[in-house]
Amino acid sequence: MATKTPTRSPTHEDVPFDRLASLGMELEDIATGDQVALADLVELAEDRGRPASHYLAALPLATELTVTPSPGVEIRVCAGTCQRYGALPLLDHLVERRMRGGDFTIAPVECLDRCDTGPACELRSASGNLVIAPATASAIDEALDSL
Numbered sequence: 078m079a080t081k082t083p084t085r086s087p088t089h090e091d092v093p094f095d096r097l098a099s100l101g102m103e104l105e106d107i108a109t110g111d112q113v114a115l116a117d118l119v120e121l122a123e124d125r126g127r128p129a130s131h132y133l134a135a136l137p138l139a140t141e142l143t144v145t146p147s148p149g150v151e152i153r154v155c156a157g158t159c160q161r162y163g164a165l166p167l168l169d170h171l172v173e174r175r176m177r178g179g180d181f182t183i184a185p186v187e188c189l190d191r192c193d194t195g196p197a198c199e200l201r202s203a204s205g206n207l208v209i210a211p212a213t214a215s216a217i218d219e220a221l222d223s224l
């Protein structure tokens with residue numbers, strides 16, 4: 078769990094844990110084995126009228142499930158305390174980009190050990206790992222476009 082937090086004030090609200098727990102149970106229902114296909118998660122979120130990011134945050138925080146991986150880059154996004162610093166809009170941005178096409182896996186995690194500079198994300202590819210913290214949608218887009 079987070080050991081450090083930014084000295085600045087939170088900019089966003091996190092999803093309460095009891096909500097995450099019930100989203101986690103909905104995810105268990107659509108999982109295949111221990112994985113959930115992103116398209117299925119997005120469809121579920123649309124059906125329930127919730128942002129996909131809330132379900133993505135529930136994966137590492139309330140389940141043992143992961144998103145079914147794609148062959149490309151893995152983008153780990155901290156969905157822990159980094160929610161309070163804008164991790165959820167980043168996740169929604171990545172979902173939008175991924176659903177338009179694109180070959181990467183969105184991998185929400187509980188912490189990336191960059192808590193003091195959140196929101197944190199890490200791109201993992203064959204050519205190496207790149208940590209972006211604090212992460213913005215445009216910084217992630219730029220990194221993805223340069224791969």
Ligand code: FES
Pocket residue numbers: 078079080155156157158159187188189190191192193195196197
């Ligand atoms: S809470 Fe530790 S990196 Fe986000």
